[in-house]
Amino acid sequence: MARELYTARLEQKECISESTQCYHFRFVLEDLESFPFTSGQFVSAVAEDSNGKQQTRAYSIASAASGNRFELCVNRVEGGFFSNHLADLPDLPIGGTIRIHGPHGHFILNSPITDSILVATGTGVAPMRGYTQSLFPEDGTDRSEGRDIWLVYGTRHETDLYYHEEFEALAQRKPNFHYLATLSRAKESWNGLRGYVQDHVARIVEERAARLGLPLPQPGVDPAIPAKELKFDIYAYICGLNNMVSGVRDRLAGFGWHRKQIVFERYD
Numbered sequence: 001m002a003r004e005l006y007t008a009r010l011e012q013k014e015c016i017s018e019s020t021q022c023y024h025f026r027f028v029l030e031d032l033e034s035f036p037f038t039s040g041q042f043v044s045a046v047a048e049d050s051n052g053k054q055q056t057r058a059y060s061i062a063s064a065a066s067g068n069r070f071e072l073c074v075n076r077v078e079g080g081f082f083s084n085h086l087a088d089l090p091d092l093p094i095g096g097t098i099r100i101h102g103p104h105g106h107f108i109l110n111s112p113i114t115d116s117i118l119v120a121t122g123t124g125v126a127p128m129r130g131y132t133q134s135l136f137p138e139d140g141t142d143r144s145e146g147r148d149i150w151l152v153y154g155t156r157h158e159t160d161l162y163y164h165e166e167f168e169a170l171a172q173r174k175p176n177f178h179y180l181a182t183l184s185r186a187k188e189s190w191n192g193l194r195g196y197v198q199d200h201v202a203r204i205v206e207e208r209a210a211r212l213g214l215p216l217p218q219p220g221v222d223p224a225i226p227a228k229e230l231k232f233d234i235y236a237y238i239c240g241l242n243n244m245v246s247g248v249r250d251r252l253a254g255f256g257w258h259r260k261q262i263v264f265e266r267y268d
Ligand SMILES: Cc1cc2nc3c(=O)[nH]c(=O)nc-3n(C[C@H](O)[C@H](O)[C@H](O)COP(=O)(O)OP(=O)(O)OC[C@H]3O[C@@H](n4cnc5c(N)ncnc54)[C@H](O)[C@@H]3O)c2cc1C
Pocket: 042, 057, 058, 059, 060, 061, 073, 074, 075, 076, 077, 078, 079, 080, 081, 082, 083, 084, 123, 124, 126, 265, 266, 267, 268
């Protein structure tokens, strides 16, 4: 069955990191009154390459649902078609259009919300921004139900931490939102965390278990319970390139975490 294609007009385009050539985009779907989606889902963007061949790429939505608008966060991949098509000004100026279908995907928060560890590197932060916008909307509503929400965000350099000020401001405003930005190649002057995301995730799990008096590794679940009926009081949501996703999954498995507790999206 042919998927319905929508025309998305570019309203805003901003280079948010010169060093990684990362862009933030806001699009409006003028033919639709609203574009409902669940935070964490992605759209498929469609365009023709120079040979007239139709190319399709997935991009996580970097915002919460809001009328007929959605936002993306995309970095240029050297030699790649679509990321450069989006980033290059002559290809996609303000007012220019792309076609999309969607929303798609199951990388969404469990409901009801539980304690959650969000783990991202690079543009893997896009769905995390969608999550935080829907949990803590600007109008002051709070959908987090007081659960602890950690965002562990790793990049190489400070300049590559996208939306850093937004997350810092949210952490100031919401005591149950914990923002851990960590750099693998930090300058001397960096006062924040260093190293890889998996080490900080491990620390969160250990400290939480100690605080709540829970055993680690956590005990296995009854194999008689069907997987879809399993409920946990904490989940991890991991997004980025495969190496990082595997590293975090392995670490959590080492704490006895069940595979259903670990939700992930791989970009490669
Ligand atoms: C569900 C999903 C959501 C995604 N969301 C985002 C997003 O929010 N932001 C974003 O920037 N990207 C995202 N991606 C990746 C995106 O779909 C493209 O793969 C990426 O933009 C590269 O496409 P391209 O056409 O520029 O490169 P291509 O022409 O497809 O590839 C060029 C070369 O780059 C390599 N490559 C492909 N993808 C990547 C990558 N992500 N990083 C490094 N090298 C790569 C390829 O192996 C190839 O050698 C997502 C992918 C998936 C599956």
